[in-house]
Amino acid sequence: MSSGLIFAITGVVLFAMGSAGMLLVAHLLRRILAFNLMGSGAFLILVGLAQRGGTPDPVPQAMVLTGIVVAVAATALALALLRKLHTLNGRTELPRVEDD
């Protein structure tokens, strides 16, 4: 088993943990963290799978670099929205759906 494959498998585990966290946790800040965990897992899968053969592939690396910067911006946007929500009604959770 090459090290690239180990990275990819770690990425899968991170992604699964993040998606479970997204569904289970109600606090929005933790949900944003779980979302970031999912993103990190996806990046690890991309980079790890691409270097299974031993040599790193520059194309997924460039894509992941782009993705990381976009993920940072998306996180900042989510935090801004969360702060606005907290300012407006003091809540840090989304309202629950009643017929659930």
Next chain:
Amino acid sequence: MKTAAIVIGAAAFAATMIAALLDLPPSAIHLPRLVDANLPVSGVTHPVTAVLLNFRGYDTMLEIGVLLLALLIVLAVGTHDGADAAPTADPMLQTFARLAASLMALVAVYLLWAGARQPGGAFQAGAVLAAAAVLLHLAGVLPAWREPGALLRSGLAAGFLVFLFVAMALLSQGTLLQYPHAAAGSLILLIEFALTISLGLILAGLFLFLSGGQGSDS
């Protein structure tokens, strides 16, 4: 009950994915070879920079657009909520932060310049610049940003606009962002320079605009 179902579902997903990864045959298209073959015409000698700014320049252009959009939404949502953190006034910390920030600016310029040949480039340089601004803000040297002025606005948009302008200028040749071979290196450096400034300002702005306080408009 719901928790158990979600945990079991996530575990099953992970197990299936790992089984699929272990079974996956080697990819049929060998991208590194393609990149290596085209590297001499890209204008730079580092493969990641070549992919980012030449082979897949379209992605990078859209990315800086996405970043700008995120910052615009942050500004539109309104950031002033009265929670103004008291700036620290520790002179030792402030002196050190000033010293570190000037070195970080130097590192950013080096990273930008090195990007053509070795790991580095606009994103790394922009991130270092943004980190310097955040450091200065946290040390109390740089106040939080309020309404962006004309200079800041043009700095925020410069990267996207320069990229878009180059893309449009090259459109006359038929393909979007296909650089002429002779000018490829300088065009990439020009785009990377504008990208660095914009990325640094946007990433710093995401922190410094959010950090602004004691406004009364919310």
